[in-house]
Amino acid sequence: MSETILTFAEQRDGKLRRPSLEAVSEARRLADAQGGRVVAALIGSGVEGLVEELASFGADRVLVYDEPGFAAYATEAYARALAHAVVETKPAVVLLAFTAIGKDLAPRLAARVGAGLVSDCVGLSMKEGRLEARRPMYAGKAFALVRWTGDPQMATLRANVFSLGQPDPSRKAEVVKASVATDARARGTEVRAAKGGAVELTEAQIVVSGGRGLKGPEHFHLVGELAEALGGAVGASRAVVDDGWVDHQLQVGQTGKTVSPNLYVACGISGAIQHLAGMSSSRVIVAINKDADAPIFKVANYGIVGDVFEVLPKLTAAVKEHVGSKG
Amino acid sequence: MRIVVCVKQVPDTETRIKIAPSGDAIVDGDVSWIVSPFDEFAIEEALRLREAKGGDVILVTVGPDRAQTALRNGLAMGADSAIHVKDAALDAADPAATAVALAAAIRTAWPVDLILAGQQGVGGDHSQVPGLLAEALDLPQVTVAVKIEVGDGRATVEREVEGGREVWETSLPAVVSAQKGLNVPRYASLKGIMAAKKKTIRTLDAAALGLDPASLAPKTRTVALELPPGRPPVKLIDGEPAAAAAELVRLLHEEAKVI
Numbered sequence: 001m002s003e004t005i006l007t008f009a010e011q012r013d014g015k016l017r018r019p020s021l022e023a024v025s026e027a028r029r030l031a032d033a034q035g036g037r038v039v040a041a042l043i044g045s046g047v048e049g050l051v052e053e054l055a056s057f058g059a060d061r062v063l064v065y066d067e068p069g070f071a072a073y074a075t076e077a078y079a080r081a082l083a084h085a086v087v088e089t090k091p092a093v094v095l096l097a098f099t100a101i102g103k104d105l106a107p108r109l110a111a112r113v114g115a116g117l118v119s120d121c122v123g124l125s126m127k128e129g130r131l132e133a134r135r136p137m138y139a140g141k142a143f144a145l146v147r148w149t150g151d152p153q154m155a156t157l158r159a160n161v162f163s164l165g166q167p168d169p170s171r172k173a174e175v176v177k178a179s180v181a182t183d184a185r186a187r188g189t190e191v192r193a194a195k196g197g198a199v200e201l202t203e204a205q206i207v208v209s210g211g212r213g214l215k216g217p218e219h220f221h222l223v224g225e226l227a228e229a230l231g232g233a234v235g236a237s238r239a240v241v242d243d244g245w246v247d248h249q250l251q252v253g254q255t256g257k258t259v260s261p262n263l264y265v266a267c268g269i270s271g272a273i274q275h276l277a278g279m280s281s282s283r284v285i286v287a288i289n290k291d292a293d294a295p296i297f298k299v300a301n302y303g304i305v306g307d308v309f310e311v312l313p314k315l316t317a318a319v320k321e322h323v324g325s326k327g
Numbered sequence: 328m329r330i331v332v333c334v335k336q337v338p339d340t341e342t343r344i345k346i347a348p349s350g351d352a353i354v355d356g357d358v359s360w361i362v363s364p365f366d367e368f369a370i371e372e373a374l375r376l377r378e379a380k381g382g383d384v385i386l387v388t389v390g391p392d393r394a395q396t397a398l399r400n401g402l403a404m405g406a407d408s409a410i411h412v413k414d415a416a417l418d419a420a421d422p423a424a425t426a427v428a429l430a431a432a433i434r435t436a437w438p439v440d441l442i443l444a445g446q447q448g449v450g451g452d453h454s455q456v457p458g459l460l461a462e463a464l465d466l467p468q469v470t471v472a473v474k475i476e477v478g479d480g481r482a483t484v485e486r487e488v489e490g491g492r493e494v495w496e497t498s499l500p501a502v503v504s505a506q507k508g509l510n511v512p513r514y515a516s517l518k519g520i521m522a523a524k525k526k527t528i529r530t531l532d533a534a535a536l537g538l539d540p541a542s543l544a545p546k547t548r549t550v551a552l553e554l555p556p557g558r559p560p561v562k563l564i565d566g567e568p569a570a571a572a573a574e575l576v577r578l579l580h581e582e583a584k585v586i
Contacts, residue, residue: 075458075467075468076467079462099489100471100487100488100489101488103454103470103471104458104468104470104471105458106455106458107422107454107455107456107457107458107459107462108458108459108461108462108468110423110455110458110459111423111426111458111459111462111463112462114546115546116421116423116545116546116547117422117423117453117455117546117547118547119452119453119454119455120452120453120454132550136452136555137450137451137452137552138338138342138344138353138449138450138452139449139452140555141342141343141344141554141555142344142346142353142552142553142554142555143552143553143554143555144549144551144552145549145550145551145552145553146547146548146549146550147547147548147550148546148547149544149545149546149547149548150546184467185466185467185497185498185501186467186468186469186495186496186497186498186501187495187496187497188493188494188495189494189495189496190493190494191488191491191492191493191494192485192491192492192493192494193490193491200489200490202489203489206585206586230586247508248507248508249487249508251507254340254449255340255364255365255449255507256507258452262585263579263583263585263586272341273340273341273343274340274341277340280555280558281555283585284579284583284585285558286575286579287561292563297561297563298558298561299558300558300561301558301559301561301562301583302561302562302563302564302575302578302579302583303561303562303563303564304563304564304568304571304572304575305563306568306571307568310568311568311571311572314568314569314571314572314573315572315575315576317569317572318569318572318573318575318576319576319586321576322576322580322586
C-alpha cells in the first residue's frame with residue numbers, strides 16, 4: 001500500500017508524550033512493512049519545535065496546528081483539527097495513544113469522520129492488506145481479534161506495549177501548517193496535580209501494589225517506599241480502595257486501571273479474579289504474601305511466601321543497595 | 328431538569344470468562360448479569376441531582392430482552408422511567424452502532440439537560456460511547472468525571488487525568504461520563520424494588536426510532552476471542568526475609584532484567 005498512516009502527536013507542556021511516540025513508532029513499522037507514509041498531526045501552542053523529534057521517530061510529514069487556543073486540550077477543538085487532518089490526508093489507518101487525552105478524543109473523532117474505532121489495542125498486524133487488532137476484553141480475562149469493515153481504520157494503543165523506535169536524528173519531515181477554529185463548549189479551567197508528581201500508573205514501567213495483607217492504611221507507606229526505591233508507581237487492590245485506605249485512582253483491576261508494566265510487585269494481595277484481570281499482562285510479576293495458596297502465586301514469576309511487614313522493609317533496603325551499587 | 332442515563336448490562340466482574348465454540352463470543356449461559364459499575368455511579372449522580380433540583384431521570388439501554396433487568400435495577404434505585412432499544416439489527420452492535428441507537432432514543436426524550444453514562448462499560452472496556460454519543464447529538468462532552476456541579480445552563484466537572492485532576496466548564500446540555508470516585512451508589516430499597524415494577528419501560532426498535540438499518544451496521548467486528556496466554560510457573564524464593572529479598576533483587580536484575 002502506498003497509503004497514509006495518520007498519528008496524533010500528543011504533547012503536554014511542550015513535551016511529546018511517550019505513548020504517542022510509541023504510536024508514531026508503530027505507524028513507522030506498519031508503513032515500512034507495507035510501503036506507506038507516516039503523517040503526524042501536532043496540535044498545541046508554540047509546539048513547532050517538536051517536529052524534529054517526530055521526524056526522528058519516523059514521521060514523513062507533520063501537520064502543525066499551532067494556535068494559542070490549542071494551548072490546553074479541549075475535546076471539540078482538537079477533534080476539529082484531527083478531522084481536518086483526516087480529510088487532508090485520507091489515511092487508511094489512524095493511530096492515537098490510549099491516554100487520558102486519546103481516550104477522550106478518539107471516539108469524538110471517529111464519530112465525526114465516520115471511522116470504526118478499536119480501543120486499547122495491544123497488537124496490530126496486517127492481514128491481506130487490512131489491519132487486524134488484538135485487544136483485551138474483560139480487563140484482560142480474554143483477548144479479541146478485531147477488524148474494521150471500512151476506512152479509516154482507527155485505533156488507540158495501550159501505553160508500554162508497542163516498543164519505542166530507535167530515533168534517527170538524520171530523518172527529516174515535511175512540515176505543513178494548517179489552521180482550524182479553536183472554540184469548544186467544554187474546556188479545562190484548572191489543573192490540580194497529584195501530590196508529589198506521582199508516576200502515572202498506566203504508563204509506569206514498574207508498579208508496586210498493596211492489598212489487605214497490609215492490615216491498615218497506616219502501613220501503606222511500606223508499599224510507597226518500595227515503589228520509590230524502584231522508581232515506580234503505587235497501586236492498590238479494590239478491597240483497600242473500597243475501604244478508603246487510598247484514592248481510587250490507584251486501583252488496579254477490572255473497575256480500576258489495567259496495567260502492563262515491565263515489573264509488577266503485589267504486596268499482601270491475594271489475587272481476586274478482578275484484580276488479576278487488571279495486571280496479569282505485566283511482563284514480570286512478583287508476589288509477596290503469607291498464604292502460599294493465594295491465587296496471586298498462579299500468575300507470579302517470582303514469589304516470597306512471607307509476612308509483608310518483614311519482607312517489604314528488607315526488600316526496599318536490598319533495592320536501595322542495588323541501585324546504589326549501580327551508581 | 329431532565330437527566331438521561333445510559334446503562335449497559337454486563338457480566339459480573341467476578342465472572343470467569345469461557346470462549347464459546349463459535350470462537351468469537353463468550354459462553355453467556357451461566358453468566359450473572361449486572362448493571363456496569365460505572366453506570367451505577369451515573370445513575371446515583373442523576374438521582375442526587377434530581378433530589379437537589381427536581382425534574383426526572385430517564386434510563387436508556389441497548390440490548391436483548393435480558394437488558395430489561397438492568398433497567399429494573401436502575402428504576403429500583405429511583406429512576407423515573409426507561410427506554411429499551413431492542414432490535415436484531417443491534418445483535419452485533421459495536422460502540423458506533425450502539426451510540427447511533429442511543430442518540431435516536433435520547434432524541435425521543437428531548438428536551439434533555441444532561442446525559443450521563445459510565446466512563447466505560449465493564450467487559451467490552453471500549454470507553455467509546457460517551458464521546459460517540461456527544462458527537463452524534465452535537466453536544467459538548469466531559470469524560471471521567473469525579474465531581475459534577477450543575478449551575479444555570481452550565482456545569483463544572485472535575486475529571487481524572489494522568490497525574491491529577493482537571494476542572495472543566497461546560498454548557499448544558501452535555502454528555503458527562505462517570506468515573507469511580509464520583510459517589511457511592513445507593514442500594515435499591517424494598518420499596519424501590521416494588522415501585523420499579525410499576526414504572527414504564529418503553530421498548531423501541533430501529534423502525535420506531537426512524538433508524539435506517541444501514542446506520543446500525545457495525546464498523547468493527549470481532550473475528551476471534553482467545554484466552555490470555557498462560558504464565559510460567561512461579562519460582563518461590565525461600566529463606567529468611569533479608570536473604571530472600573537479596574535473592575529476589577538478584578533475580579530481577581540478572582535473570583528477569585527488569586531492574
